[in-house]
Amino acid sequence: MARSKGKTPYIYIDSLPALNEALARLRDAPVLAVDTESDSLYAYFEKVCLIQFSVPGVDYLIDPLAVDATNLGEFFAEARYEKVFHAAEYDIICLKRDYGFTFVNLFDTMLAARVLGWKCYGLGPILQDRFEVHLNKRMQRYNWGTRPLSEEALDYARLDTHFLLPLREVQLAELQVQNRLIEARQAFQRQARAEPTPRVFNPDDFWRIRGARELLPFEQAVLRQLYILRDRHARRLNRPPFKVISDATLIRLAQECPAERRSLGRVKGLSHYMRQHAGDELLEAIGTGLKAPYPVYPRNQRNHRDEATLARYEALRSWRKKMAAARGVELDVILSNSTLMALAKQYPRTAEAMAQVEALDEWQRGMYGEELLRVLNNRSAPD
Secondary structure: OEEEEOOEEEEEEOOHHHHHHHHHHHOOOOEEEEEEEEOOOOOOOOOEEEEEEEEOOEEEEEOOOOOOOHHHHHHHHOOOOEEEEOOHHHHHHHHHHHHOOOOOOEEEHHHHHHHHOOOOOOHHHHHHHHHOOOOOHHHHHOOOOOOOOOHHHHHHHHHHHHOHHHHHHHHHHHHHHOOOHHHHHHHHHHHHOOOOOOOOOOHHHHHHOOOHHHOOHHHHHHHHHHHHHHHHHHHHHOOOHHHHOOHHHHHHHHHHOOOOHHHHOOOOOOOHHHHHHHHHHHHHHHHHHHHOOOOOOOOOHHHHOOHHHHHHHHHHHHHHHHHHHHHOOOHHHHOOHHHHHHHHHHOOOOHHHHOOOOOOOHHHHHHHHHHHHHHHOOOOOOO
């Protein structure tokens, strides 16, 4: 189903013949712009709901809810195709989770912008600044799992990839001028290794709710039971937990501790559906919480690291801050916090030991290795 917006057509693919035709066209393109849309704001078990590809002359919007998208894996796994994303990590994680795809030869326009020191690296500001294109911010909260997708949604989705190829050309030129292309390529490779993590419910994550630590101990015990109940219903309804009962309403329930159904009706923010279909369970959870032992806030593991490790970590952070300021980039463009902590814990004191730090890639060791050893060995910088 081909449609046109301006001069470039976009094709919505929801049938096998249309998909096969698109695959033939994509196989002739050495560089592909890619994006995905998922329904994380509307489902407990989120899924990829749209996969966009752009090549010169056409934008494809592939509906994985209507056609089997597994054949797309060949493009992501083969090095002869360069895949251009913007902020690839989430897309990679979702595609690996849903399809088991592997990824090589990526170009991430957001990472490139950060390596280059661009002040704005979100896609919306970049498109507005570089191409005078305005993305509809309302569509960021669109339910991509609904069908049929609106014309407004389809146009928004195609814009997410339509300008990535010309943007890549601009960034490639700048990376080469700044002699930062190798650094960027290494960052892209690290991005490709992002892995999905299984969603595991931890009842003690209720501590992350804003206001939980300010509750009285018995209220915290009630909140924990309500948090468990909310997750159970969210799974059953396949809805995000915050859309079953908001965090603020959980806090109010824990503070008010209603003891009968009529009292539930006076709790602000509690939906009619939950009062009608889960009222007894809510009251039972509150009762269980009132009898339960008081939960204990988990101790900060960082505070239990030895002082020498923390001192090395802080020294590395100070060094990184100076490096980032000198280049005009954000701190983690130099090295991430997790990499700094790995260095502080492993404490390499020689080049040979530095080579064993898996948190560093080859480029980072070559660029920063001597400086890192100087900081770790507490030596002053040479004059």
